[in-house]
Amino acid sequence: QAQLLQSAAEVxxxxxxxxxxCKASGYTFTDYGFAWVRQAPGQGLEWLGWISTYNTYTVYAxxxxxxxxxxxxxxxxxxxxxxxxxxSDDTGMYYCAKDRAPRRLDCFDVWGQGTMVxxxx
Amino acid sequence: DIQMTQSPSTxxxxxxxxxxxxxxxxxxxxxxxxxYQQKPGKAPKLLIYKASNLERGVPSRFxxxxxxxxxxxxxxxxxxxxxxxxxxxxxxxxxxxxxxxxVEIK
Numbered sequence: 001q002a003q004l005l006q007s008a009a010e011v012x013x014x015x016x017x018x019x020x021x022c023k024a025s026g027y028t029f030t031d032y033g034f035a036w037v038r039q040a041p042g043q044g045l046e047w048l049g050w051i052s053t054y055n056t057y058t059v060y061a062x063x064x065x066x067x068x069x070x071x072x073x074x075x076x077x078x079x080x081x082x083x084x085x086x087x088s089d090d091t092g093m094y095y096c097a098k099d100r101a102p103r104r105l106d107c108f109d110v111w112g113q114g115t116m117v118x119x120x121x
Numbered sequence: 122d123i124q125m126t127q128s129p130s131t132x133x134x135x136x137x138x139x140x141x142x143x144x145x146x147x148x149x150x151x152x153x154x155x156x157y158q159q160k161p162g163k164a165p166k167l168l169i170y171k172a173s174n175l176e177r178g179v180p181s182r183f184x185x186x187x188x189x190x191x192x193x194x195x196x197x198x199x200x201x202x203x204x205x206x207x208x209x210x211x212x213x214x215x216x217x218x219x220x221x222x223x224v225e226i227k
Contacts, residue, residue: 047216
């Protein structure tokens with residue numbers, strides 16, 4: 001069955017960048033898009049953006065446009081999310097999530113375990 | 122941007138109760154609404170997609186419905202394992218989450 005394995009926790013200083021990876025297995029990688037969702041401690045879910053693994057088309061949330069980049073590596077079935085110019089309020093758990101349906105924007109049926117990103121000086 | 126206003130923020134109910142959680146969209150939307158369950162320290166889990174479709178493996182006591190711009194998650198026969206936070210999600214050209222509802226068992 002589909003599984004997503006994310007990279008380890010990160011600690012970054014304000015102004016730095018972070019890159020989080022998400023390795024997929026158990027299904028045809030290029031059939032399903034991916035989203036990135038974050039959750040500040042004790043808070044709700046916030047969508048950052050979405051990427052097609054079929055043609056690398058991206059959609060970013062307006063709040064993060066210009067500060068986030070999502071990429072894919074089909075050879076390793078891995079998606080990446082880079083967030084730049086980090087601030088303390090970027091601290092939180094970052095999740096990758098796979099689309100439920102193929103080749104369309106959809107809800108998310110499989111999630112990674114999460115990567116904790118801490119921004120602190 | 123379309124907003125999804127979720128209510129209540131918390132609720133407390135007894136085992137066996139029926140509970141309802143509501144999300145109201147700020148304007149007319151399609152049926153592309155999903156519901157997730159999240160337990161502490163875990164990733165969200167998909168329960169309902171396209172407003173009323175039960176995800177595989179999810180107990181049938183969970184159900185979803187819609188009426189105009191209002192979407193509802195109902196849990197029948199509440200079980201201790203249902204103690205969690207529940208989120209609605211609109212997935213259209215963008216993805217928008219509701220604020221979440223924490224369900225506690227009395």
